Amino acid sequence: MAAQAHNAERLPIRAQEDVVLIRQTVRDFAKQLGMSLVDQTKIVTAASEIARNTLIYGGGGWVRIEVLESNPRRGVRLIFEDQGPGIPDIERALQDGFTTGNGLGLGLGGARRLSNEFEIVSRPGEGTRITLIRWKL
Amino acid sequence: MDRIPILKMGPFLLVTIQVDMHDRLAMMLQEDLTGRIAAGGATGVLIDISSLEMVDSFIGRMLGEIAGMSRILGAETVVVGMQPSVAITLVELGLSLKGVRTALNVERGMELLRASVDESEATYGGPGSQR
Ligand SMILES: Nc1ncnc2c1ncn2[C@@H]1O[C@H](COP(=O)(O)OP(=O)(O)O)[C@@H](O)[C@H]1O
Ligand SMILES: [Mg+2]
Numbered sequence: 674m675a676a677q678a679h680n681a682e683r684l685p686i687r688a689q690e691d692v693v694l695i696r697q698t699v700r701d702f703a704k705q706l707g708m709s710l711v712d713q714t715k716i717v718t719a720a721s722e723i724a725r726n727t728l729i730y731g732g733g734g735w736v737r738i739e740v741l742e743s744n745p746r747r748g749v750r751l752i753f754e755d756q757g758p759g760i761p762d763i764e765r766a767l768q769d770g771f772t773t774g775n776g777l778g779l780g781l782g783g784a785r786r787l788s789n790e791f792e793i794v795s796r797p798g799e800g801t802r803i804t805l806i807r808w809k810l
Numbered sequence: 811m812d813r814i815p816i817l818k819m820g821p822f823l824l825v826t827i828q829v830d831m832h833d834r835l836a837m838m839l840q841e842d843l844t845g846r847i848a849a850g851g852a853t854g855v856l857i858d859i860s861s862l863e864m865v866d867s868f869i870g871r872m873l874g875e876i877a878g879m880s881r882i883l884g885a886e887t888v889v890v891g892m893q894p895s896v897a898i899t900l901v902e903l904g905l906s907l908k909g910v911r912t913a914l915n916v917e918r919g920m921e922l923l924r925a926s927v928d929e930s931e932a933t934y935g936g937p938g939s940q941r
Contacts, residue, residue, distance in 0.1 A: 689832035696830060696864060714864055714895040718903060721866040725833070769904050779867040783903035 678750065681739035686731075686753070692724045695736055702738055702749050708809050716749055716807040719787040722780035723753045723803050729774060731755025731801055741806060748789070748808035756800040763793050814839045816846055822854040822923055823847065823885075828861045836872045843876055847883045853930075854923035855880050858916055860891025870905040877910045886926040887911065890919035 680702075684695055699720040703713040720736075727734045734755030741750045760766045767785060772778035785791040790806040814835065817824040823846055825839065843855060857873065859865070865873075877887040890913045900907065913919040 689834055693830050693832050700863070710895045711898050714893075714899045715902065717864050718866050718899050721864060721868075722903075725866075725868065777867045777871050777905070779904045783867060783905075786902050786904070787899065 676741050676743035676750075678739040678741055681737055683735060683737050685733075685735055686724055686727045686755075687733045689728070692721060692728060695724045695738075696721050698738055699749065699751065702740060703807070706740060706747055706749060706809050708749075708807075712807060712810065715787040716751075716805070719784035719805055719807070720751055722784045723751070723805065726780050727753050727755045727757075727801075727803075730760075731757035733757075734800075746808050748806050751805045753803045753805075754800065759797040759799055759801055760793065760795040761797050763795060767793075813842065816842055818846075818850070818852070821852055821927065822856060822920070823850075823852045824856050824858070826858040826861070830863070831869065833868055836869055840872050840876050840879075844879045844883065847880050847885045852885050853927050855885050855887040856916065856919045856923060857887065857889045858891050858919075859889060859896075860893065860915070862896060863893070865892070865896050865900055865905075867903060867905060870900060870903075870907060873910050874907060886923060888913050888919040888922050890914065890916055 682698060684698060685691060696717050700713055700717050703716050724736060732755060734753060737752040739750050741748045765771055767781045769782045770778040784805060788805040789808050792804045793801065795801040814825060814827060823843065825843065846852065847855065855876065873889055880887045888911045892912060911922060913922050
């Protein structure tokens, strides 16, 4: 992907308040890009789900939020990283209703549906990296 | 803010969520509300989410649990004012909010609550009941 990233921000995910700040920062990025209200809300909601997972299951981590230019498209890319236990069975984790905690099991599957591009890289014992892109349509 | 205020209006409890809640704050609201219903015998709960720019699976679950618990305690819950962009996103997220009654705005929500009070009076021996 010959995409160029700029205007990036890196935020920690250590506490519940960080999840709120990430929602607000992603909203600002999406707004600045001129995304529609619905598109803003979709990427913000996806960000909230993955940030919470990073906190709860990943034991905390980081997110990188950036504007992506891939002529002629522009979008927001989010990269979540943690050094937690990893996801042993990614296909299973993506299924709606699957949870090892006490959630609804909609976070991963829902965030994938709310993104245009979605990738999970995870190794047991090493951690998880989840990348989401939502393009401005 | 460390707690979301709950107002009492006659037999109804009113909550207007005006902040982007972290999870603990949402949990506290759920606990406070169920405590208030159990203590004060409210028959209706109205939750105004028109200021909420996002509802994710955690907040969605909280709304569902408030509705379920209040029903067990004898109160009907109506969630009002959901922004269209939030509703569209919820569907794609996969959250149906089954069991949560919704209304367009506070006025409509209050009408629903009043109607459900009348209904239960009719069913459980209020005016017009046969038993
Ligand atoms: N960052 C992560 N590290 C380890 N496991 C994860 C991570 N994110 C998600 N998971 C696993 O995937 C499951 C499904 O996640 P999700 O769809 O968000 O549902 P929920 O959060 O309700 O459990 C989680 O229960 C957890 O087992
Ligand atoms: Mg989750």
